[in-house]
């Protein structure tokens with residue numbers, strides 16, 4: 026019932042996880058202990074609540090996990106997931122509509138909590154265990170048919186939405202049977218950011234450098250950016266699981282803002298007020314005014330033609 030309600034709202038995939046504890050928390054903790062998260066100290070701060078879904082919603086028994094196919098394809102200096110309306114808003118509003126529909130079918134006093142990268146939740150594991158797809162060597166949750174250009178959202182509730190299924194066998198996940206011998210993502214990463222797949226050293230990842238890192242770049246970082254203003258899609262664009270034509274997520278693909286390409290000369294000139302006016306309702310907001318201007322200045326100096 027919850028799954029069909031979600032699919033009716035245009036998600037590319039939906040599934041239910043009935044269970045309490047993430048099985049990848051220990052790997053996540055080791056990743057933090059190695060310092061692979063760089064300056065993202067908020068991941069460290071919120072590491073304990075990630076241990077148990079009930080720390081996010083008391084008495085949580087089930088999670089509806091959804092994947093939303095991001096609009097717009099092709100090359101650009103803005104990563105695909107950030108093109109068009111902010112996915113947090115898009116997914117959240119659709120999930121709230123799902124809640125409205127479910128409320129009438131569950132006892133009063135049932136609790137629901139919508140999350141879209143807004144709670145300490147290991148979202149990829151939730152999606153994996155809810156049956157949406159598999160984890161590729163690039164770390165992405167890949168939905169067969171829709172690919173990896175999907176963002177994830179969840180609806181936590183204290184009523185059972187299905188029957189419990191056994192937690193997955195970690196060694197099976199890490200065999201990457203759906204990837205087979207392919208290693209295109211690992212070999213194409215411009216900075217060699219992958220550690221043992223599917224884990225990566227965020228400090229080397231161009232997505233981290235353009236979005237999360239604050240302050241000036243070091244020389245090797247500047248050299249690696251190759252004109253990117255926000256995010257990086259290389260390890261997805263090379264993946265054979267991604268369909269050649271984008272899967273529609275229901276947003277009007279002809280009127281996307283931000284578009285695939287932003288003019289670095291214009292972006293470099295934006296002051297804080299203009300940045301707010303331009304990007305407040307977009308995912309690019311996350312980079313901050315000074316971060317995006319820094320990226321644009323580097324692009325103008327090192328790669329005026331944009332990413333190759």
Ligand code: B12
Pocket residue numbers: 048049052053056065068104105106141142143144145146147148149150153160163164165166167173174175176177178194195196198199223224225227230232233236237255256257258260
């Ligand atoms: C921090 C973060 C980043 C960091 C670090 C990314 C990373 N790979 O660790 C940076 C800034 C680099 C980043 C980049 C990107 N991100 Co990001 N990010 C997050 C965030 C907030 C937390 C991720 C995290 O905890 N990382 C730590 C690692 C250790 O854990 P993990 O990423 O959850 O994934 C691992 C486990 O799930 C593991 N796994 C799953 N089950 C099991 C079971 C066992 C037993 C084991 C051992 C492992 C295992 O496999 C994954 C491999 O890394 C999530 C949202 C969230 N709350 O989960 C979004 C999220 C992962 N990002 C997302 C996106 C879209 C991106 C980018 C594509 C954006 C872009 N185009 O620039 C890139 C992709 C880079 C990549 N190949 O991963 C999406 C991914 C959707 C998807 N289809 O998978 C998420 C889920 C946000 C969302 N709500 O949609 N991101």
Ligand code: SF4
Pocket residue numbers: 213214215216217218219225229230231232257258259260261
């Ligand atoms: S997003 Fe780009 S830099 Fe980061 S791991 Fe993937 S290919 Fe490498």
Ligand code: SF4
Pocket residue numbers: 161162163164203204205207208209210211260263264265266
């Ligand atoms: S590019 Fe190849 S190895 Fe990487 S996730 Fe896709 S299928 Fe797996």
